[in-house]
Amino acid sequence: MPGQTIIEKIIQTHSDETVAPGRIVWMELDVRTARDFAGANVVQNFRTHYSNSPVADASKTFFTFDCVVPAKTIPYANNQHICRRWAREQGIKVYDVDAGIGSHVAIEEGLAYPGCTFVGTDSHLNILGAIGAFGQGMGDQDIAFGFKTGKTWFEVPPTMKVMIEGDLRPPCTARDLTLAVLRELGSSGALGRAVEFYGSAIEDLDLSGRITLASQITEMGGIIGFIPPSEEVLAFCRERAGRGMPGVYADPNAEYCEVVEVDITDLEPLIACPPNPANVKPVRELAGTRIDSVFLGSCTNGRFEDFAAVAEVVEGKRIAPWVMASVVPATRKVYARMLQEGVLQALFEAGFIISNPGCGGCASGQIGMTGQGQVQVSTSNRNFRGKQGAGDTYLASPLTAAWAALRGEITVPQ
Amino acid sequence: MKPTKIRGRIWVLTDPDGKMYDDVDTDMIFHNRHLHITEVAEMGQYALGNLQGWEDFARECQPGDIVIAGANFGAGSSRQQAVDCFRALGVGGLIAESYGAIYKRNAINSGFPILTLPHLSEIAGEFENGDELQVNFETGQLVLNDEKAYQAQPFSKVQADIYQSGNLFAYGKTLGG
Ligand code: SF4
Numbered sequence: 107m108p109g110q111t112i113i114e115k116i117i118q119t120h121s122d123e124t125v126a127p128g129r130i131v132w133m134e135l136d137v138r139t140a141r142d143f144a145g146a147n148v149v150q151n152f153r154t155h156y157s158n159s160p161v162a163d164a165s166k167t168f169f170t171f172d173c174v175v176p177a178k179t180i181p182y183a184n185n186q187h188i189c190r191r192w193a194r195e196q197g198i199k200v201y202d203v204d205a206g207i208g209s210h211v212a213i214e215e216g217l218a219y220p221g222c223t224f225v226g227t228d229s230h231l232n233i234l235g236a237i238g239a240f241g242q243g244m245g246d247q248d249i250a251f252g253f254k255t256g257k258t259w260f261e262v263p264p265t266m267k268v269m270i271e272g273d274l275r276p277p278c279t280a281r282d283l284t285l286a287v288l289r290e291l292g293s294s295g296a297l298g299r300a301v302e303f304y305g306s307a308i309e310d311l312d313l314s315g316r317i318t319l320a321s322q323i324t325e326m327g328g329i330i331g332f333i334p335p336s337e338e339v340l341a342f343c344r345e346r347a348g349r350g351m352p353g354v355y356a357d358p359n360a361e362y363c364e365v366v367e368v369d370i371t372d373l374e375p376l377i378a379c380p381p382n383p384a385n386v387k388p389v390r391e392l393a394g395t396r397i398d399s400v401f402l403g404s405c406t407n408g409r410f411e412d413f414a415a416v417a418e419v420v421e422g423k424r425i426a427p428w429v430m431a432s433v434v435p436a437t438r439k440v441y442a443r444m445l446q447e448g449v450l451q452a453l454f455e456a457g458f459i460i461s462n463p464g465c466g467g468c469a470s471g472q473i474g475m476t477g478q479g480q481v482q483v484s485t486s487n488r489n490f491r492g493k494q495g496a497g498d499t500y501l502a503s504p505l506t507a508a509w510a511a512l513r514g515e516i517t518v519p520q
Numbered sequence: 521m522k523p524t525k526i527r528g529r530i531w532v533l534t535d536p537d538g539k540m541y542d543d544v545d546t547d548m549i550f551h552n553r554h555l556h557i558t559e560v561a562e563m564g565q566y567a568l569g570n571l572q573g574w575e576d577f578a579r580e581c582q583p584g585d586i587v588i589a590g591a592n593f594g595a596g597s598s599r600q601q602a603v604d605c606f607r608a609l610g611v612g613g614l615i616a617e618s619y620g621a622i623y624k625r626n627a628i629n630s631g632f633p634i635l636t637l638p639h640l641s642e643i644a645g646e647f648e649n650g651d652e653l654q655v656n657f658e659t660g661q662l663v664l665n666d667e668k669a670y671q672a673q674p675f676s677k678v679q680a681d682i683y684q685s686g687n688l689f690a691y692g693k694t695l696g697g
Contacts, residue, residue: 123677129676130628130676130677130678130679131676131677131678132677132678132681151689155689155692156689156692156693244625245598245622245625245626247600247629247688247689248625248629248688250689251629251688251689251692254692255692255695259628259678259682261621261624298621
């Protein structure tokens with residue numbers, strides 16, 4: 107009997123059926139959520155099929171508004187309010203427009219914890235692999251069904267293993283490591299698979315670095331990427347969730363469909379050129395490219411540590427006069443800590459525009475879009491044509507973005 | 521109980537050179553210019569309407585016919601219409617080498633029988649339009665023209681549960697609560 111990988115183990119503890127790659131099984135959902143995108147469709151599906159009946163368990167059901175917060179058009183406002191009113195009827199808690207990005211709120215509030223199963227209408231919910239939890243984005247019909255029954259079906263994917271060789275050294279960050287993996291795997295290297303990450307550089311990552319890496323599995327075509335939780339991550343999650351839980355780890359004899367090694371011994375800062383997140387080049391090759399704007403935030407690099415690193419670079423200086431730079435903290439908690447520890451002040455004085463927490467520039471251009479010919483360096487996760495406007499978006503680490511803002515051109519961080 | 525065995529005439533989705541089509545995306549199955557349609561009954565007429573050589577499929581297809589397709593069928597968008605257009609025509613089932621992940625979810629959720637026949641491309645030449653195929657959802661066995669047998673992946677428990685109930689939501693009601 108072969109051992110099980112992380113995803114197989116998590117699904118197995120939530121299913122009565124035999125779990126193996128390629129099998130479709132029913133599984134129990136510990137948490138089911140909807141965000142403002144598709145949330146109103148979930149409500150409509152629920153009403154059509156289950157009329158006024160209650161959800162399976164309101165205490166395990168949540169709304170998290172993060173895409174367009176607060177709503178900037180009447181249709182968005184209407185949709186959010188449809189969710190709010192229905193949530194009130196059902197006794198469902200809403201993390202409203204002030205809370206921040208749903209997947210991050212889930213980790214901070216302890217709604218998600220290692221080994222749990224968590225679904226919602228956000229395609230980046232697989233970010234929960236950062237704490238060793240199963241997270242998955244789904245369509246509005248699937249989520250309405252999850253609200254009503256507390257379960258879903260899932261085709262167990264094969265798992266691949268990615269071994270990182272070497273240690274991460276400044277000025278390289280978790281984002282550069284993530285870009286190195288993207289360069290190696292390309293946009294479909296993890297297609298239809300779960301991924302597990304190993305190596306000393308992975309073990310050393312703090313939670314924000316783990317979130318950065320896990321957030322880009324979608325851009326590699328993968329189902330989810332697991333970073334086996336460290337003691338530090340477990341302690342954080344236990345404290346937030348208010349209960350003990352073991353981490354879920356793969357069996358030593360688990361079976362992997364492929365093992366890939368990524369060597370970061372001589373890693374240098376990397377950047378993904380438009381129009382594809384997997385179009386990765388050394389920052390060095392683009393040094394000197396004049397830029398017009400910088401965006402810091404998103405579910406990939408919207409953590410306190412990311413902004414603190416930027417503040418350290420720009421503190422006491424001014425960004426280049428022709429650069430528009432904006433900052434969107436992932437959550438209210440991140441915002442609060444930035445406020446308390448002087449990070450907001452440093453960024454403000456350097457000339458950054460500071461927004462309330464949420465998806466910010468990533469979804470629907472809440473904090474502004476790029477115009478034709480505009481060159482932007484962004485710490486978000488996608489640079490497809492049109493995604494952040496009509497301009498050209500380069501994806502890079504907060505450090506690379508900070509130096510770009512300061513110099514007004516793409517610069518290798520020092 | 522809905523039938524777990526069907527028998528029907530097949531359509532093999534080949535290109536003008538007679539080669540099996542791979543990567544047929546949802547725009548070829550149900551073009552985005554028809555996306556405003558919400559009545560399932562009206563969707564049938566547009567099925568495969570944007571796949572070269574298959575523009576007349578909707579007129580020629582008979583209820584109970586079975587569609588045979590290549591790899592990554594239903595790639596692309598999440599539109600449910602790309603499944604519902606076949607249901608509207610009364611297509612009995614779909615057999616492909618593999619599916620786009622969301623297409624597969626949508627088909628299973630709407631109780632539309634789909635089966636996977638791995639390595640289908642290697643034997644595609646043995647199937648011809650108009651041949652008769654028997655399909656057993658429970659065992660995955662396929663029999664062509666009462667002669668040749670093939671082994672597809674049978675329905676999973678999930679697929680059988682949802683298929684028997686009609687669709688995902690109807691299945692949810694059988695769970696009580
Ligand atoms: S920041 Fe962007 S990618 Fe992340 S959850 Fe929000 S919209 Fe999705």
